Amino acid sequence: xxxxxxxxxxxxxxxGSACAKALSDQGxxxxxLERQPLPRHKCCSxxxxxxxxxxxxxxxxxLPPESVYCKPKIINSKNIIGWTEKDGYFVYEWEIPKDxxxxxxxxxxxxxxxxxxxxLTQSGAIVKERSSFAGFSIDDDKLKIDVKQGGTKxxxxxxxxxGADGGDSLVxxxxxxxxxxxxxxxxxxxxxxxCLDSGEFKEGSWNIFxxxxxxxxxxxxxxxxxxxxxxxxxxxxxxxxxxxKDFEDLLSDRFKMKLSDKVRSEGTAMNDMFLRGDFxxxxxxxxxxxxxxGLFYLNGEGISxxxxxxxxxxxxxxxxxxxxxxxxxxxxxxxxxxxxxxxxCASRQTLIMGPPQGGPA
Ligand SMILES: Cc1cc2nc3c(=O)[nH]c(=O)nc-3n(C[C@H](O)[C@H](O)[C@H](O)COP(=O)(O)OP(=O)(O)OC[C@H]3O[C@@H](n4cnc5c(N)ncnc54)[C@H](O)[C@@H]3O)c2cc1C
Numbered sequence: 001x002x003x004x005x006x007x008x009x010x011x012x013x014x015x016g017s018a019c020a021k022a023l024s025d026q027g028x029x030x031x032x033l034e035r036q037p038l039p040r041h042k043c044c045s046x047x048x049x050x051x052x053x054x055x056x057x058x059x060x061x062x063l064p065p066e067s068v069y070c071k072p073k074i075i076n077s078k079n080i081i082g083w084t085e086k087d088g089y090f091v092y093e094w095e096i097p098k099d100x101x102x103x104x105x106x107x108x109x110x111x112x113x114x115x116x117x118x119x120l121t122q123s124g125a126i127v128k129e130r131s132s133f134a135g136f137s138i139d140d141d142k143l144k145i146d147v148k149q150g151g152t153k154x155x156x157x158x159x160x161x162x163g164a165d166g167g168d169s170l171v172x173x174x175x176x177x178x179x180x181x182x183x184x185x186x187x188x189x190x191x192x193x194x195c196l197d198s199g200e201f202k203e204g205s206w207n208i209f210x211x212x213x214x215x216x217x218x219x220x221x222x223x224x225x226x227x228x229x230x231x232x233x234x235x236x237x238x239x240x241x242x243x244x245k246d247f248e249d250l251l252s253d254r255f256k257m258k259l260s261d262k263v264r265s266e267g268t269a270m271n272d273m274f275l276r277g278d279f280x281x282x283x284x285x286x287x288x289x290x291x292x293x294g295l296f297y298l299n300g301e302g303i304s305x306x307x308x309x310x311x312x313x314x315x316x317x318x319x320x321x322x323x324x325x326x327x328x329x330x331x332x333x334x335x336x337x338x339x340x341x342x343x344x345c346a347s348r349q350t351l352i353m354g355p356p357q358g359g360p361a
Contacts, residue, residue: 005031007317008145008158009125010133010171013042014303015290015310016164017119021059022314024124028321030314031156032125033147035132035165039117043190043268044303045221045230046112047075047206049095050103051297052304059311060122068114070223072204077105079205082350085212092208094299096348098341109223135174136161136286143285160317160327161286164310167270169292172280179280183271186352188232189240191265195227199256210350213246217351220251226263232270232352240267270300275346279339283328287313295342299351309338 007023009016012034020030034040048056056063082092095103120127134146134153145156163171173180201207206221216233229251231243251257273279273294282288289295290306297305313331320327 004142004157005029005126006158006321007031007160007162007314008033008133008143008156009162009164010169011035011163011165011290011292012038012040012120012125012127012129013116013164013166013290013306014119015292015306015313016162017116017123017125018055018059018307018310019162019164019289019314019317020120020123020125022311023318026315026318026322028318030125030162031158032120032123032127033131033133033145034120034127034129036129038120038127038129039113041264041266042112042116043188043266044112045206045219045228046070046110046115046223047221048108048110048115049301049304050105050107051095051098052307053104053108055304055307055311059307060119063108064110064115064118068110068118070109070111072222073109075107075109075204075206075221077107079202080107080208081205082208082210083212084210092350093348094301096298096345099337109221111223133163133165133170135170138285159285159321162310162313162317163282163286163288163292164290164306164313165292167268167291169280169288171286172288172292175282175286175288176280179273179278182278183273185235186232186270186272187235187240187267188230188270189244189265189267190228190230191244192223192226192228192263193259194225194261194263195222195257196260197256197258198227199251199258201255201257208351209247209250212250213243216243216247218243218247227259234272235269270296272352274342275349275352277339277343277346279342281328281332281335285327287317287328287331289313295338296345297341298345299349301345305338305342309335312338 007030316331
């Protein structure tokens with residue numbers, strides 16, 4: 001007989017951990033399926049902005065332990081510096097007030113593998129790593145979940161499924177395959193270098209380059225003794241490695257930076273659901289949160305909204321289990337402020353150039 005869990009959450013990132021935390025706060029232990037071995041790396045600049053810090057205090061009882069941060073620990077928003085060929089340097093806005101409330105301008109620099117693992121350990125979830133959500137079917141009032149572990153396929157039963165499995169969500173694809181057909185992928189490539197000379201860039205800053213290399217976004221900032229370089233663009237022929245080379249040449253020729261050994265590289269695909277307001281929050285006994293739902297705030301900042309939507313999804317399920325009401329109705333009626341803020345951020349974003357904004361295709 002299949003093993004039964006009241007709630008199965010696909011994905012052990014911030015959205016999945018926050019969802020599990022809301023459930024365990026109500027005495028329900030969810031199962032988190034995480035595809036990767038833990039702790040896992042995530043392609044990300046790894047900066048906790050002001051709203052994220054507030055949500056961590058609200059839902060997780062405080063900020064993460066010292067072991068999670070890298071140096072410089074604090075990046076003040078005034079030290080996030082944009083640069084364009086035409087205008088030179090300016091202070092780059094990466095977080096705006098939400099519903100009239102402003103947040104701390106001291107942002108925290110973290111390692112995502114350590115931060116996400118800390119969140120997951122705080123969540124109260126039962127965690128199965130190296131276990132991929134692979135599909136689901138509905139059987140009366142239960143969901144049957146297909147799980148892949150290495151070469152083995154198993155099935156679990158649950159009452160609720162949460163898709164917190166990131167931008168390329170399999171839960172979203174299984175729930176409504178039409179989303180996949182109208183997505184534009186924003187592909188991102190990140191490289192960590194040892195740096196011999198920072199050239200024109202001052203310690204503690206985060207530099208953003210706009211429209212410098214075609215329609216590409218590009219940024220650099222320090223994490224301990226490493227410099228992280230990011231380039232991203234809507235999917236194009238030839239991939240991003242050529243753009244990264246152009247970016248490295250720009251840093252060396254124009255800004256006198258000397259890079260040495262490449263320590264690590266990673267890539268990911270985001271998508272443009274947030275730019276088009278084309279969200280997928282699920283339906284019935286399937287809810288989606290975080291990037292899987294299509295949620296980002298300003299300029300691709302997404303940890304805050306992943307935690308907030310994940311916690312609200314878990315809280316709605318807990319109330320549905322106890323009160324025999326619809327989890328989806330509760331969840332969808334309580335996220336208008338999130339949708340509104342995603343829309344406001346999309347209208348003010350300056351990082352991502354490419355397919356036009358507008359309503360769902
Ligand atoms: C280059 C870059 C820089 C960024 N910088 C920042 C930043 O500085 N600050 C910020 O706030 N945001 C930043 N973001 C955005 C942020 O990384 C995401 O919005 C955030 O991680 C979303 O959280 P999530 O839990 O929804 O998804 P994820 O963090 O992607 O977690 C999803 C999890 O699901 C797992 N998974 C996927 N498929 C399956 C499956 N089939 N079965 C089981 N598990 C599965 C994945 O392995 C992963 O662990 C950045 C994004 C990029 C690309």
